[in-house]
Amino acid sequence: MPVLPARATPGRLMIDDHAIGQLRADFAAALAAVRTDRDLQALRDRYLGRRGGTVTALYSQIAAAPPDERRRIGQLANELKTWVEDALAERQKAIADLRTAADAIDVTLPGRPRAIGHRHPLTVVRERIESIFAHWGYEILDGPETEDDYHNFEALNMPPEHPARDMQDTLYLAEPLTRRLWSAGASPEASGPATLLRTHTSAMQIRYMESHRPPVRIIAPGRVYRRDSIDVTHTPMFTQIEGLVVGDGVTMADLKGTLTAFLRELFAADARVLFRPSFFPYTEPSAEVLIGCVTCGGAGCQVCKRTGWLEILGCGMVHPAVFEAVGYDAERHTGFAFGVGIERVAMLKYGVDDIRLFYENDMRFLEQFPA
Amino acid sequence: MRVPVSWLAEFTEVAATPAEIGDALTRCGFELASIETVPDQGDGPGDTVLDFEITANRPDCLSIRGMAREVALAFRQPFEPRARRRLTPSPNPISLPVTIEAPALCPRYTAALADVRVGPSPPWLAARLHAAGIRAINNVVDVTNYVLVELGHPIHAFDLHQLEGPELRIRQALAGESITTLDGQLRTLTEGMLVIADRSRPQAVAGVMGGLASEVTLSTRTIAIESAYFAPAAVRRTSKRLELSTEASYRFERGADIEAPLVALARVCELLEEIGAGQVTPGFVDVYPTVRGENRVPLRASRVAQLLGQDVPAPEIERILRALGFALVTEPEASTVAWRVAVPSWRGDVTREIDLIEEIARHHGLDRLPVTFPPLTVSPARLDVRLERDAVVRRVAASTGFTECVTFTFIERSAAEPFADASELVAIANPLSETFAVLRPSLIPGLVESVAHNRRRERKDVRLFETGSRFTRTSGESRAIALAWLGSATGLHWSGTDRPADFYDMSGIVEQLGRALGVGVRLEPASSPAMRDGHAALIHASHARGSALVGLVGQLREDLAAAHGVPPAEHLFVAEIDLDAMAALVDLGEHVEVVPLPRHPSVVRDLSLVVPAGLPAATLRATMLANAPETLVNLVEFARYQGKGVPEGHVSLSFRLTFRSPDRTLTDTEVHRAAEAIVAALAAEHGARLR
Known part of the structure; x- marks a missing residue:
């Protein structure tokens, strides 16, 4: 030093x-x-x-x-x-x-583009919902989009001429379609011909219970079809996820607990959840589930039509007639079912105000969602 | 259902505000759509109208009386309908014969006669109807509508003098019959439709709409008043077939009250006289061939708890059901609390225990039920391998730059035809429009439309894919992935490496998907009405377990692309793979058996061959593989050249061969010999020679 x-x-x-x-x-x-x-x-x-x-x-x-x-x-x-x-x-x-070497390169120039695609928002939401229920031990099922009257209506406690069929205006096939269906196995099996496009994924409840004994714990996502003209809230095709839980001692309180936890996972940990009596032929008691408006937080806005609440799914206790149709013991087994519209969830989650955007496939829209 | 609050007050004490009533009913299953204040027609104070959505199972609540019963229970007020006049039987039957010819479709028909002075209704009555959303017509028709709204029971009035006979026959329509209904439409009737006819012709479509011929007009002097019960399915069928839905059909098809006809008839008579519209003829007709018994349903308190997950005290159960009109008798024999419950006639929707439990849940309050989780009692099932496969395919497609689409399952017939024979198309019987006429036989038409949508919006480089179901008569329903590629292969870059995508970019993606799914991919020239000639290939997938034809890849025919608005100079490449056809081959890591890593060096030989230009590389490759020793572990094309030094009509194609043995180091001599054998075979079979 x-x-x-x-x-x-x-x-x-x-x-x-x-x-x-x-x-x-x-x-x-x-x-x-x-x-x-x-x-x-x-x-x-x-x-x-x-x-x-x-x-x-x-x-x-x-x-x-x-x-x-x-x-x-x-x-x-x-x-x-x-x-x-x-x-x-x-x-x-x-x-x-x-x-600085004589052959130095300009490292600030852009790298060669490696394209990455984006998942469709309906897939993003569907996969999110699937992962929530997969964590809770639900089996995820895939089912046919063409159905017969029995699985789509009759076994779900909607016999011919039942007024509830009006709630779901049906698209019919010009001729019956024979198809092979994948059940749990690795190869498809012949099934009765289809006559219509399924109006709801509830048809999967029947298909699953026909081939499985309780306890049941499934969700079934997929496309469904109704004869609705296209506008900002309607398309003739949309996507649902059906859920079904059957066992000894499954209660409406379990339904409340499951769907409350689900909606809080999906939207926000502190989401307010409301159950309101409703009517579906295949569940009883039936309920409509609402969440506190995600836009205004419940203060009232255009999205929630100033009610502070948004309808998000339909549910209920499986109707004994449905159990009887599939050969379950309606005295012993109880269960609940629910159906969620994926477009509805995506619209609320991402602030989409026109359902048609999901089917236009404009890349300026699609690229706003994660890869 | 529009419910004027003043009308409710005639059935129960209304202390709550309209908003409170709306809220309380919404919580028991009647969703409030709106609250509206209607000014009185004259100088009155006006009224508040609550508009509720009524679910399909509650036709009894398509009435003021039904809604008042719910309001009374929700606010714990007594439900007390005002005392009403009852019809007294007359010793002389009225002069109107009534015959039920189809008792299954019309289980009950009641009627009375009245002399009337047709004119305008008093203001209070017109105001009530207006508030309920019904237009006032004349005092007689208004009274029938008033009773419809108040009691929920449809009434029809005929001009008696227009009825031939006069008599009424309740029968099925005959083939070829027709009727002009009150709306002025001439309607053709078909067998199975129920009509109210006079001696010779139909005068009303039962439960749907009256006929113009016997309409009550200003000149009507005497009326026949119909108050009937029609079978729901019959009315629904007729209403659907005529494409005619009315206040009456809406109620009958959901199920009217079979005990209501006489009550409603009495109320009509009472009102007609009260407002001075007429004088009722003493006596009435009641045709009721098979009297329906009271429906009794057992109810267990334990079952209520089992379903709801909470004990509901017996007094609470009794309070709720009694207020709704049910009569409960305790089962003395039962070991636990149980009842026999008599169902009131207006509750056709209640047929079993669960229906009663729903009533209890509605009024006990869903918000009072606890929040619990169902126990998991068995091990969860494993994920469906097909869903896993679809997820892998989506991930690979996205990671290679394709953005996911969702397109409609139904498409235009002309868009479908290049992709399947017309006889294969699955048509929709009642499509919304021709745009949605058939189920797609392929995902490609929808994708092409989406590509074009983006191209029309100045997007030049488009890569899209979709996974979904396709439909043909032979294959039924099958799952596929399709991809479409328009524009740049690599994206604009300062290095100038960008070029338009070509066939091999697309076929490379197909091969990559194959690798991701653990299957080999082999292409073979194909021609298809959808593809540009000479630029398309069939996709074969193979695995140790077998092989299958799984799809098509190539350039879309230019005119098909152009039809959607893709500029003719731009080439659109598409591929579609049937995932179900590949299902048996797909291996997502389930059957991997690791082979030891090589311990000996490999030897590489490059062969540049001159071959006829039209000879597919796959043919050369097959010959090489067939004539190679087991030590040939890899074979890859690495150069292709046409031009100077290569004879006309020929092409130079270079292969890199990699030889390796698992148990020893190969010698130069044996590799050389192997290569020579391969070249000899190529020369013999294809006239190939080394360049």
């Missing part, structure tokens, strides 16, 4: 121009020898380091100097420090220039 050449008078510290000149010369020589960033840092530490740096040490002498000397020493120290810093900075730039 170089020591300041100070003329030592007992009790008095002297820093003269000669000493400073010597110090500058020593520093300049050392600086000229520096070739790398590392050496430069070492030199910086030696002169400007917080502890034991040569220039830094000057400042510690100020306090020890006689009062009439302090101002002069301080000025000298400042000048010196600025000079050292400037020299170091200049040298650092020179080192950087030295390092």
Whole structure:
């Protein structure tokens, strides 16, 4: 560690121009020898380091100097420090220039584009819902979009001429369609001919219960069809997820708990959830589930028609007639079912005000969703 | 159902505000649609009208009386309909013979006669109807409508002198019969439709609409008042077939009250005289061949708790059901609390215990039920491998730059035809329009439309895919993925590497999907009405377990693309893969058996061949594989050249062959010999020679 050449008078510290000149010369020589960033840092530490740096040490002498000397020493120290810093900075730039290779590339130009596609918002929502229920041990099922009257209506407690059929205006096939259906196995099996496009995924309740004994815990996502003209809230095709839980002692309280937890997972941990009596032929008691408006938080706005609530799904306890249709013991087994419209969820979650956007496939819309 | 509050007040004490009533009823299953203030026609104070949605199971609430019963219970007020006049039987039957010829469709028919002075209704009555959303016509018709709204029971009045006989026959329409209904429409009737006829012709479509011929007009002097019960299915069928839905048909098809006809008839008579519209002839007709007994349903308190997850105290159950008109008798024999419940005639929707439990849940309050979770009692099933497969396919498509679409399952017939024989198309019987006439036999038409949608919006580079079901008569319903690629292959870049996408970009994606699903992909030239000639291939997938034809890849025929608005100079590439056809081959890691890593070096040989230009690379490849030793572990085309140095009609194709043995280091000599054998075979079979 170089020591300041100070003329030592007992009790008095002297820093003269000669000493400073010597110090500058020593520093300049050392600086000229520096070739790398590392050496430069070492030199910086030696002169400007917080502890034991040569220039830094000057400042510690100020306090020890006689009062009439302090101002002069301080000025000298400042000048010196600025000079050292400037020299170091200049040298650092020179080192950087030295390092630049002749074949250097412009790393700031854009990289080669690697295209990434985006998932459709209906898929994003569907996969989110599927993962919630998969975590709770639900089996996820895939079912046919063409159905017969029995599975779509009759077994769901909607015999011919039932007025509830009006709630779901049906698209029929011109001729029955024979198709093979995938059940749990690895190969499809022949099934009775389809005569219509399913109006709801509830048909999957029947198909599953026909081939499985309780307990049941399933969700079945898929496209459904109604003879609705296209407008901002209607399309003749849309997407639903059906849920069904059957077992010993499954109650309406369990239905409330499950759907409350589901909606809080899907929307917000503090979402308000309301159950209101409703009517579906295949559940009883039936309910409509509402959540506190996601737009206004319940204060009332256009989205919730100033009610503060949004209808989000229909549900209820499985009607005993449905159990009877599939050969379950309606006395012993109880269960609940629910159906969620995926478009509805996506519209509320993402603030989409026109359902047609989901089917136009405009990339300016689709690219707003995650890859 | 529009409910004027003043009308409600005739049945129960209304202390709550309209908003409170709306809220309370919404909580018991009658969703409030709106609250509206209607000014009185004259100087009166006006009225508040609550409009409720009534679910299909509650025709009894399509009436002021029904709604008042619910309001009374919700606010714990007595439900007390005003005392009404009852019809007294007359010793002389009225002079109107009534015959029910179809008792299954019309189980009950009642009627009375009145001499009337047709004119305008008094203002209070017109105002009530107006508030309820019904136009006033004349005092007689208005009275029938008033009773319809108040009691929910449809009434019809005939001009007696227009009825031939006069007599009424309730019968099925005869083939060829027709009727001009009150709306002026001439309607052709078919067998199975129920009509009210006089001696010779239909005078009303039963439960739907009256006929114009016997309409009550200003010149009507005597009326026959009909108050009947028609079978719901019969009315619904007729209403559907005539495409005619009325206030009456809406109620009858949901189920009217079989005990209501006489009550409603009495109320009509009372009102006619009260407003001075006429004088009722003493006596009435009531044809009711098979009297319906009271319906009794058992109810257990334990079952209520089992369904709702909460004990509802017996007094609470009794309070709710009694207020709704049910009569409860405790079952003394039962070991737990149980009742026999007599169902009132207006509640045709209540036929079993669960229906009663719903009534209890509605008025006990769903918000009072606890919040619990169903126990998981068995191990959850594993994920359906087909769903897993679809998810993999979607991820691969997205990661290669394709954005996911959802298009309609039904498309125009002309858009479908290039993709399937007309005989294969699955048509919709009642499509919304010709745009939605058939179920798609392929996902490609929908994708092309989406590509074009984006292209028309100045988007030049479009990569889209969709997964979904397709429909043909032979294959039924099958799951597929389709992809479409328009524009740039790599995207605009300063290095100038960008170029338009071509067939091999698309076939490369198909091969990549195959790798992701663990199957090999082989292409073979194909021709298809949808594809540009010479630019399409069939996709074969193969795996140790077998192989299958799974799809088509190529350039869409230019005129098909152009028809959607894709500029003719731009090439649109598409591919479609049948995921179900591949199902048996797909391996998502279930059957992997690891082979040891190679311990010996490989030897590489490049062969540049000159071959006839029309010879498919796959043919050369097959010959090479057939004539190669087992040590040939990889074979890849790496250069293709046509031009100077290669004879006309020929092409130079270069292959890189990699040889390796699992148990020793190959010698130069044996690799050389293997390569020579391959070249000899190529020369013999295809006239190929080394360049």
